[in-house]
Amino acid sequence: MPGLDLISQWLAGYPAGGERLLSMVGIEVHWFILQYVLGLPLLAVVAEALWLRSGDEDWKRLSRTLAKGFVAVFAVGAATGTASEFGLVLLWPNLTEAAGRYIYFPLYMEIFAFIMEGAFIYLYYYAERRMSPKVHLVVGLLAMAGAWYSASMILSVNSFMQSPANVVANYDPSTGSWAPPDVLLYVPTQIAQALDPNKLSAVGIRILGSGAGDVTVAIPSGLVRTLMAEAFSGKTVAESTLAAVATPEAAQAIGSVPLKAVLDQIVAHTIERAGIFQITFMSGGYLATLMHALGAAVTVSSFTVAGAYALRILRSSAEDPDSEYFRKALKFASTFALVAIALQGTALGHAMGSAVAKHNPEKFAAMEGTSSQIVSLPDSLGLGGLIRGVMPALSYGSPDAKIPNYDDIDPDYRPPLLVHYMYYVKIGLGVLLGLIGLLLAISAWRGSKANWILWLTAISPAIAHVTSFLGWGTRELGRKPWAIYGIMDVQTELTINPPPAWQLAAVALYLALMLALLLAAVYVFLWRRR
Amino acid sequence: MPGIPLPVEFLIPFVFGVHIALVNLDIGLSTAIPLMKWTGEKKGDGFLVERSKTLMRYYAGTYAIAGVFGTAFTVALLSFYPQFIGLAGHLTWVPFGLAIMAIALRFLSIVGYWYLWDKISSGLHAAIGAAMALTGFLVPLGFRAVFAFLNSPEGLHLEPKPYLDVAEALANPSFAPLYLKSVVGGLAVGALVLASAYAWRLTEVEGEARRRYAELASTAAKYGAIAVVIMVPLGVWYLAGLWWTTPFKFANVIGSLMGMAAQSDYSWLFILKMALVAVQLAAAAYLLRRPLLAGGAVDPSALRWAKVAGPAALATVVSGELLNMFSQLPYFVARPDLAAALPEPIVQAISAENVNSLANLPELYWITAAMLVPLLAAVAALFYFMVKGEGEGG
Numbered sequence: 057m058p059g060l061d062l063i064s065q066w067l068a069g070y071p072a073g074g075e076r077l078l079s080m081v082g083i084e085v086h087w088f089i090l091q092y093v094l095g096l097p098l099l100a101v102v103a104e105a106l107w108l109r110s111g112d113e114d115w116k117r118l119s120r121t122l123a124k125g126f127v128a129v130f131a132v133g134a135a136t137g138t139a140s141e142f143g144l145v146l147l148w149p150n151l152t153e154a155a156g157r158y159i160y161f162p163l164y165m166e167i168f169a170f171i172m173e174g175a176f177i178y179l180y181y182y183a184e185r186r187m188s189p190k191v192h193l194v195v196g197l198l199a200m201a202g203a204w205y206s207a208s209m210i211l212s213v214n215s216f217m218q219s220p221a222n223v224v225a226n227y228d229p230s231t232g233s234w235a236p237p238d239v240l241l242y243v244p245t246q247i248a249q250a251l252d253p254n255k256l257s258a259v260g261i262r263i264l265g266s267g268a269g270d271v272t273v274a275i276p277s278g279l280v281r282t283l284m285a286e287a288f289s290g291k292t293v294a295e296s297t298l299a300a301v302a303t304p305e306a307a308q309a310i311g312s313v314p315l316k317a318v319l320d321q322i323v324a325h326t327i328e329r330a331g332i333f334q335i336t337f338m339s340g341g342y343l344a345t346l347m348h349a350l351g352a353a354v355t356v357s358s359f360t361v362a363g364a365y366a367l368r369i370l371r372s373s374a375e376d377p378d379s380e381y382f383r384k385a386l387k388f389a390s391t392f393a394l395v396a397i398a399l400q401g402t403a404l405g406h407a408m409g410s411a412v413a414k415h416n417p418e419k420f421a422a423m424e425g426t427s428s429q430i431v432s433l434p435d436s437l438g439l440g441g442l443i444r445g446v447m448p449a450l451s452y453g454s455p456d457a458k459i460p461n462y463d464d465i466d467p468d469y470r471p472p473l474l475v476h477y478m479y480y481v482k483i484g485l486g487v488l489l490g491l492i493g494l495l496l497a498i499s500a501w502r503g504s505k506a507n508w509i510l511w512l513t514a515i516s517p518a519i520a521h522v523t524s525f526l527g528w529g530t531r532e533l534g535r536k537p538w539a540i541y542g543i544m545d546v547q548t549e550l551t552i553n554p555p556p557a558w559q560l561a562a563v564a565l566y567l568a569l570m571l572a573l574l575l576a577a578v579y580v581f582l583w584r585r586r
Numbered sequence: 587m588p589g590i591p592l593p594v595e596f597l598i599p600f601v602f603g604v605h606i607a608l609v610n611l612d613i614g615l616s617t618a619i620p621l622m623k624w625t626g627e628k629k630g631d632g633f634l635v636e637r638s639k640t641l642m643r644y645y646a647g648t649y650a651i652a653g654v655f656g657t658a659f660t661v662a663l664l665s666f667y668p669q670f671i672g673l674a675g676h677l678t679w680v681p682f683g684l685a686i687m688a689i690a691l692r693f694l695s696i697v698g699y700w701y702l703w704d705k706i707s708s709g710l711h712a713a714i715g716a717a718m719a720l721t722g723f724l725v726p727l728g729f730r731a732v733f734a735f736l737n738s739p740e741g742l743h744l745e746p747k748p749y750l751d752v753a754e755a756l757a758n759p760s761f762a763p764l765y766l767k768s769v770v771g772g773l774a775v776g777a778l779v780l781a782s783a784y785a786w787r788l789t790e791v792e793g794e795a796r797r798r799y800a801e802l803a804s805t806a807a808k809y810g811a812i813a814v815v816i817m818v819p820l821g822v823w824y825l826a827g828l829w830w831t832t833p834f835k836f837a838n839v840i841g842s843l844m845g846m847a848a849q850s851d852y853s854w855l856f857i858l859k860m861a862l863v864a865v866q867l868a869a870a871a872y873l874l875r876r877p878l879l880a881g882g883a884v885d886p887s888a889l890r891w892a893k894v895a896g897p898a899a900l901a902t903v904v905s906g907e908l909l910n911m912f913s914q915l916p917y918f919v920a921r922p923d924l925a926a927a928l929p930e931p932i933v934q935a936i937s938a939e940n941v942n943s944l945a946n947l948p949e950l951y952w953i954t955a956a957m958l959v960p961l962l963a964a965v966a967a968l969f970y971f972m973v974k975g976e977g978e979g980g
Binding site for chain 2: 149161
């Protein structure tokens, strides 16, 4: 019912609230910067291509300014990335260990992405006068490719955490029936022979088939969650749930073996069968995630560039010799912003939403707020009927489909309802951003000099950032109670030595302060003249 | 090394070597740049201020590439040794947490110093520069505490669950000399690389500019020499710390030269490092005795020594770090004598032979070679352009 404290549900309803909050701050600081690493190179190379085509030196000047921007943000991004990486290792070491053991490949391939980004971004900046314009443009494209390649790797890991390729959501939109997700595993024959089929059946494990060297099984995610928790807490087979499904002989023979060693054999074999080099890229919604994240980066970058030039125009006088250049740059960035937000709001956003509906029905139910415990935001705005009318077709491709009901989901599998508000505020801000983008583009192309439009442009980067943050927040908060959907929960991924709350709060405040000071420095850089 | 695949032996030390060379340069440059600007402003020396600004431009590049290779190092470790990284995560919240906070302050000060150049008061800019230099000394504090822990796990307690007593860890006899060596080593590298760079530069200019570059090179060599001399007792102190806490590692570093039995004898690397130190000292001594310019003409011998000093300093740092890393193999914690007292999962996690079988694949090494070779060519091109590129005024 209304009155339910959504923040408490999010922070206290799942383990490690403080650690999750700190991770959110750290990763948001990194993502804040990263969007420019991904977005600015695209704008810079397009501006340079316009210069090559037209010979207009203003485009070259704009391209150089943008390059100077992304050289700096790349360095900052490398630093915040290192900090985030260490943060993840320190707070969630079991998750980190599992990722390093089983899905290391995209992380490993990021090594080359980092080197590619670093080398070509700085070549683009430092070596401009040593290469022909066309070669320089190609170097710029390689710099952008390095950044996007890096994003494609890390997002495959995140997509795996959201929806692993071997985890099947159990929601039927034609009937509205929900059941916990199943985990598909290839169990090596040697281990399978140690398990009793009747006991397996009794706990809901289904044998789907057998092949050379293994047996394919579908295990309820609740059982997998328990086994993972037991394995990482150091239990032996005899002390674990596995003993209950083992044959009496096997239970005695391998009772003293660490459960983690047995599970490792099963998971490693499954990963090998599925393909070590490709398993994360087969995660549900991976391509949609990648495109949506890149779209967000370009959107934020475009609005930021537009906002910066709007500030420069507001700061300059009509006689300023640069004013024509500023307006040209504003027109360029506004056009980019409009195209980016339009794509985000339609094709890319739709693809992402459909992927969530299909692969994470529990998160989808929370996003739509289909619960009697809260007042839905669309309902409170009088838009509930409209949303309920179009959502089935949008999400499942059929007007007769049923949206999952949050209250029908087992409480152990429910994400926090806060994501409903985050999601719909994001949608609202996205629509607002689209309207602002349209207004900016029209006014920039018409050469409007209205100050209020320039001020609106100047604040638009903040709106773009909040929108992007809410989108990422919806994704990450909606992953709860899982660390890896269907496989590992938050408690299991947590360090055995959780820091005291005051240390978590101090680090979070410190990182937020660093970001605030960084923004202040950027503001001074943009605003003050030599 | 038996049990450790050759590519693992190569890849991890390689990315770490590049990282550590650039980090040392990073410490030196981030100290030199604000000092040069401050001194230039105080003396009304525009040449010095301009050199400081040009250095800052290059410094941003080396800083980012250092960060890139640092991340590459940890990712490579994670891929090949996930259990070790997992264990480190459980134990090292405080030392790595301090490092994270210092890194955050560092990037902020670097960005502030670069972008606010000429946009804020000189005093405030100098204060940001001081923060930039200071954070260069702070970042290694946490990292070196962990490295000392890897020498000998002082402060590790197993009951009621494995945890690290930070006070005991910081009292590790190998921590203080290791940390001080890192900072002073960075200053030595920065100064001597600058001496070499300005020696290269002075041959490309004439007149007053040549005189100024010669002056800068000599000054940098002088400070470099002081730092290298300080490194000698610190090195002895560190060796004493190793002898005290981990005779196993001490034997691998130098013990075989003293007749001790070494399991992984890397004394040849120690000898190489000492030879490189001797080159630096010889170069600095020569430059202190003989000026680069005599009557407006360049002294070719002095020029050669100046050009050699910087690369020798970088090579010294890399050889020293690799010696430190290799001399504890096949263990990540150089105390094999403690194995019997540790639980089996921890013993497994700290064994360098316990390589992730899913990553230890020929296909992965082929991919690595195919990706790394062209990218390293690009990095080489980048450094070529940075050194030879657009001139100091660019």
